[in-house]
Structures are given as C-alpha cells and as structure tokens.
Amino acid sequence: MTRPGHPEDLDDPRLLWTRAAVLAVCGAAEPKSSSELTVDDDGIRADIGDAPRWWRLTLAPDGEAVVSGQDTDRDDTHRTDGPAPLLEGLPDRLNWTRLREDMERGALGFVYWHADGTWHRADGVEDDGLDGPLEHVSDDAKTTARVLLDKGLDDAVNAERAVADVLRKAHENTLRPADVTAMLGVIDPEIGADAARTKAALDAAVRTGLLAGTKPPLIGEPSE
Template identity: 40%
Template sequence: MQRPGTPDELLDPAELWARGGTVAAIEAAALVSRDFSGCYSVHADGVTWDDSGGNEWTLSLLDGGRAVLYGCDHEGSWTRFREPELDLLEGAPDWLPLDRLTPMQRGAELGFVYWYDGVWHRVDYPADVKDDGLGSTVGEIVDMEELADYVAYYLVGDEWGGGGREEVGEVLEGMIRQARDRALSAQSFAWLSDGMEPDVAAALDVAAAARLTGGAGSAG
C-alpha cells in the first residue's frame, strides 16, 4: 500500500469485515493450543486488529451501508504529531461516531480515519505527511497473501497436518466466501482438527457476534 494510504486502496467494507471476522473466529478456535494472544477481535464497536504494541485499527459498519475505518501506527503515523495539528475529522460527515473519534484525536490516538458512503474518503493531507500508518496496520487484511501468512504461521503453525501455507490460504479463502454469505458453521472450522483441538464453540460465538452465521446475505 502507498504511504500515506489512499482511499482507493481499500476494499469494500463488507469484504474487510468478512476477512476480519473470519480470522477473529479462527483465532478463537486455534489459540487455545498456542502461546499467542492474537490480534483480531469482534466487539461492540466493530472488528479490531491490535498487535499489543501500539498499532491498531477498528472497522465499524454503520447504518445505510456506511462504514468507518480508523487507527494508528504508534511510530509510523506522521499525522499524529504534525505541527500545526492536522484535523483528521475536518469536514467529516456528521454520521461518523464523533463521540468516539473526537476524544481519540485529542489524545493523539488517531493516525488515520477513512469513511465509506459508497466510496472511501479521508481528509486531504499536506505534502509533508509521509505516512498515516494505514499500510503498516491495515495492509495485512487488504492483501490476502499476507493474511494467509498470518493464519498459517501464527494461528495454525507446524501443528496442522493438512499442508502448508498454500493450503491454509485456500481454506481461508473458502471460509471468507462463506462469511460473506453468513454461512460459517461448525463444519467451517473442522479443518483445524488436523493437528490441534480447536475450540469450535468459541469460534462460533465470535462468528455469530460478527454476523457471519445464520443465513445467506452479505456481511453487515
């Protein structure tokens, strides 16, 4: 991804949501057997990625097919400490969750804010802004190869007997297709049983919280 990020690099919010929610569910299933806390989660505000090192993003789906994606790279988001201060919410629509975002900006917790109303937008950056942190944080979920690498090496690891990185990528793509149709089920996680004892109930709880189970239709 470019540095700083640009709106046209981002995928449709429903696709990002399906990917993030799917990986969060895989984490819930797989991490019971691994010494790793995971990065993806589903909660009231949306889907979040947090590396526990000050780098994070959250995607929230809003009414009317709208969405907002915000976060920061604690070292790479030049937008956070620019002088004069860069207002990442200047001219932003009032349907954004400003009660959540405004305090975060005041606390220098925001490196980027992108919002979606049919296409992605962000404020214009001055020429001296070299990076906003989008690529170093959101880049993994935009690039399916990177996302498959994360699942293969951090969540599945050498314990899985079903193959290597390529096989994990194929399974992951199939699960994301199911997630788009809200069709994730216990069977979706059965592949993890080849080498570990996944917590399928926990995975289904996460998938249900992300609305990726229970019937056909697009995520969100």
C-alpha cells in the same frame, strides 16, 4: 497497499470486514497473541504488538464504514504540532462517541470513511501509517497467510483451502458453523477437539455476522 496510504487503497468495507472477522474467529480459538482482535458494538479492533499500533473497522447502515487507528512507528500525523484534523469532512452520522474519544486522547493516526460508494479522508494528510496495520486484510491471500502464520502445518495446502473456503462462503453469505469447525480442525486438530475453543470461535462468528443469517454490529443502529 502504497505508502503513504490513499483512500483508493482500501477495499470495499464488507470485504475488509469479512477478512477481519475470519481473523477474529480464528483468534478467538487461540491464546492471546501479538495481534489480538476484539469485537464489540464499535466494530472489530486489532492491537498489534507492544507499540501503539492498532486499527478498528466499524460498519454503519447503508454500506457506510469507518477505518481508524494508529501506527506510531510509521505515521507522521502524531508528530505534528497539535492534533491532525483527521475528522474534518467526516459526516456527523459517522462521528460517533468512541471515535471522538480516540481523537481527544491522541490515539488516532488515520481515519478513513466510506460514504457515497467510496472511501474518503481529511484533506492535507500526508503519511498516516495506513498501509502497515491493515496489510493482513488487504486481500484474501494475505488474510489466509496471517491465519496460518507460525502454525507449523504438516498439510499447508489443505489448510489454505480450508481458510479460502471459509472466506469464500463468508463473502457469499453462505457460511455455516460446520464450515468454521472444519477449518479449525484442519488448521489445528487440538482446536477441533476442544469444545470450549471451538465455541469461542463460533461465538465470534455470530458476533461479527460472519455466519449466514447473522448480522454484524452497526453504529447508529440499536442493538437487538
């Protein structure tokens, strides 16, 4: 990603979602780390480190999406006089409650929305800090590297292949529970042998719509 960030830096929202979901699945099987990912009806959120540095990816019907977050170490938007007009131009259908609440409490440094087949943001925004927080989902290789970070692997090649296989099948909407458990076992045999941690990962795979036959949460669409 470039700095300052630009709408064209962002990949297709479904690709971003798949990478974020794989990180969330792997994170669900691990103790809390410095990059905690959570999943709820508002999407996938990553909290990075101790500083106000976070992002959320939210999907909506018809291929629309919103990326929002903050990196107070890198953005200029929170240092302006008064709140930056980050929601100007955002379609009403994508201006949902949680986003407005984040804006009102000064927790946003960037907001991008995907509509009409392309990413947009408010005019006149300079360096909003986009590039830092979302680096790990910018492509499959960076997501794989994040999954394997600090693992101390004896067989890094097979571990990379296992994560890449899960990403590929998830992109193709053919991912099965056995693929996830196989990946976890290669990354860390202790996880593969721990039924509770494996279940937590599989629950996250269902919640994010990563497994074939499941659906991710969408704003503006009633939960089943």
